[in-house]
Every structure is written in structure tokens, then in C-alpha cells.
Amino acid sequence: MSRISVRGLAVASATAVTAVGSVVGVASGSVAQNNDAEPTAADTTLLADLPAGQQAQVQTASLTQQADTAAIAADASAKKDAEEAARKAAAHTAIQKKAAAEQAAAKAAKEAKDRAETKAAAASRDDVRDASSFPVQTSYTIAQIQAMARQIVPAGQFQCFSNIVDHESSWNYRATNASSGAYGLVQALPASKMATAGADWQTNPATQIKWGLNYMNVRYGSPCDAWSYWQANGNY
CATH class of the missing domain: 1.10.530 (Lysozyme)
Known part of the structure; x- marks a missing residue:
């Protein structure tokens, strides 16, 4: 296995950092550092230097973090796409409603005009009969x-x-x-x-x-x- 730095992988997960910190402390005989402290260049431990079990933990934590990050990004993208689709659908619906309203108004105006003309014609015929x-x-x-x-x-x-x-x-x-x-x-x-x-x-x-x-x-x-x-x- 290549000698990959634990720093790039362990920092992604608090659990992984804790595990790595413990390993480093045991190996050097120093007191365990605060989990909140970021490892320095001197504290950097190579993945290959860790026991097999610890290597698996670090790799799993890193992959989990990557998966979580990808899932969050996918959720954000899906939400944005859904909002855009909803906006377009609302605009399309508004256009259809406006067109329907204009058609209804034109139809009503024509019917009113036809009724008026029919009434006028009837009145004219009545006038002729009266005359x-x-x-x-x-x-x-x-x-x-x-x-x-x-x-x-x-x-x-x-x-x-x-x-x-x-x-x-x-x-x-x-x-x-x-x-x-x-x-x-x-x-x-x-x-x-x-x-x-x-x-x-x-x-x-x-x-x-x-x-x-x-x-x-x-x-x-x-x-x-x-x-x-x-x-x-x-x-x-």
C-alpha cells in the first residue's frame, strides 16, 4: 500500500482524528492531545505506519465523509432543480390562465354585441310593424x-x-x-x-x-x- 498521509484523511472525521491521535500518542510516548487540536506537521503519521485495523477505520471515516458531502450536494442540487421546475410550471400555468381569460372576455364581448344587434334588429322590426x-x-x-x-x-x-x-x-x-x-x-x-x-x-x-x-x-x-x-x- 502507498504511503498516504493520515492528515488528509483523518481530519475529515472527528472519530478518525481521535483514533489517529491515540495511535500517535502511544507510538511517541507523549500525552494524548486535545481532540479539537488540528495535528501539526510534526504529528503527521503515515497511513502505512498504522496497524491494519486503524488503517481501515481511517479509510472508512474518509469514505463516509466523502459520501455525506456528496449526498448533501446532491440534495441541494435536487432542491434547486425542483424549485426551478416549480417556477416554470407556475409561469406556464399563469400564461394559460391569462390566455383563457382573454378568450373568455372576447367571447363574452362578442355574445354581448350579438345580443345587442339582435335586440336592435327586433326593435327595428317592431317599429316597422307599429308604423x-x-x-x-x-x-x-x-x-x-x-x-x-x-x-x-x-x-x-x-x-x-x-x-x-x-x-x-x-x-x-x-x-x-x-x-x-x-x-x-x-x-x-x-x-x-x-x-x-x-x-x-x-x-x-x-x-x-x-x-x-x-x-x-x-x-x-x-x-x-x-x-x-x-x-x-x-x-x-
């Missing part, structure tokens, strides 16, 4: 036509609707544009498009109002949106 109850006359005054419009057009949209009609026909349900052929209160072009609201579109202001309101809702979203467009462009 058909106006009695047919051979002629109508501006006041009568405006009264019809107030009953057909939603209150919050009436002023915008009125602004457009003021500019387009001055509330004359027989107004005709000589150059384009546009006709009626809202100056439909071609005029025959108003037939979708009623066959009497040429003589019944209520039919023209129904058609005009539906046109503004479908094309612009509302009479007020149509009025905003009119102000910017001079037409709608």
Missing part, C-alpha cells in the same frame, strides 16, 4: 309626418334622423331630385328601393320613414352614425 298602423291619407302636413317619425324612430335617435331629413327633403315626402331621381323624405336612390318597406312608398310618409330608418341602421349602425357621416361628407 303600419298609421291611417292612409291623401296628403300629410309636415307636423303629421314628424309625429309619425317620432313614433317610429327611437327617441334617442330622432334628432339625428330629423337633421338628415331636414337637409335631404325639408320633410317633403314627395321631394324629387331632378338630376338623380332620388325621392322622398330620405331621398332614396333609386327611389324604387323603398318598395321593400311597402308598395305605397311614393305616397305614404310612414313607409318612407320605415325604409329610411332601416337603411340608416343597416348601413351606418344608427341614424346618429348616419348623421355623423353626413356631416363629414355632405351625403349618406
